[in-house]
Amino acid sequence: MGLLRDEASDPRRALPIGVFDSGLGGLTVVRQIRRMCPQEDILYLGDTARVPYGTRSAQTVLRYSRACARALVSRGIKLLVVACNTVSAVALDMLRVELDLPVLGVIEPGAGAAVAATRRHRVGVLATAGTIASGAYPRAIASRSSRTEVFGRSAPLLVPLVEEGWLDGEVPRLAVARYLETLAACDVDVVVLGCTHYPVLRDLIAVESRRVLGDDASVVDSAEATAEELRDFLATRSLGAASVREGRLRMLVTDRPQSFADVASRFLGHPVTEVEQIDL
Secondary structure, three states, X not given: OHHHHHHXXXXXXXXXXXXXXXXXXXXXXXXXXXXXXXXXXXXXXXXXXXXXXXXXXXXXXXXXXXXXXXXXXXXXXXXXXXXXXXXXXXXXXXXXXXXXXXXXXXXXXXXXXXXXXXXXXEEEEEEOHHHHHHOHHHHHHHOOOOOOEEXXXXXXXXXXXXXXXXXXXXXXXXXXXXXXXXXXXXXXXXEEEOOOOHHHHHHHHHHHHHHHHOOOOEEEEHHHHHHHHHHHHHHHOOOOOOOXXXXXXXXXXXXXXXXXXXXXXXXXXXXXXXXXXXXX
């Protein structure tokens, strides 16, 4: 009865967490949320009909983001996690103004984790071209530490490698090494994974970072940092699910649900059988 009273006093607690991304990458955020907040229901939307967002104009990203957010809000969520670095860089402020619920992104948590991890105050960011061009990570890091310099490197080959399942071997290793060599010239000691696809390659990136940048180099996973911030936010606002059961995950896409399910299994670490296709 106590759990029921808790949810009756604030019915939002029983609602799912909404998460959206341009495609599959946001599932790395979902995986971390499920690990840290296992009792929470999650409603995930991947805009697979219009992926990728990283090469789109800011105006287009704003329009797509608004449509995704409204689709989730219309289905009933208690807060929104924007599990896309490009959208977090371009559209987060707009969504916070327009939506009558909390909105969390992935850049601010990743920036905070990077500042905490760096010792030389020199941070490298691997991300899409759109995220790098936005300057979002330098701004977010500067708001936390005026001493820390940020060096960005777009890493476009890593997304298709992840989606094709090329997670080990010479091809992904050489691609990762090539991108890190640019950051090595900047003497960074922290590498931020500034695209939510990249955590799938985290182990490989960590190995190559130590080889290319030095044994003291560390890798910051913005997906993990976002889940930690979400967990703390739910506790602070008393919005966490009162139920003790394992939360449910429901997945929506805008195109090719079976293809999404096949690759989603790799991101989540377990088989995916149900994916619903919707129109925006």
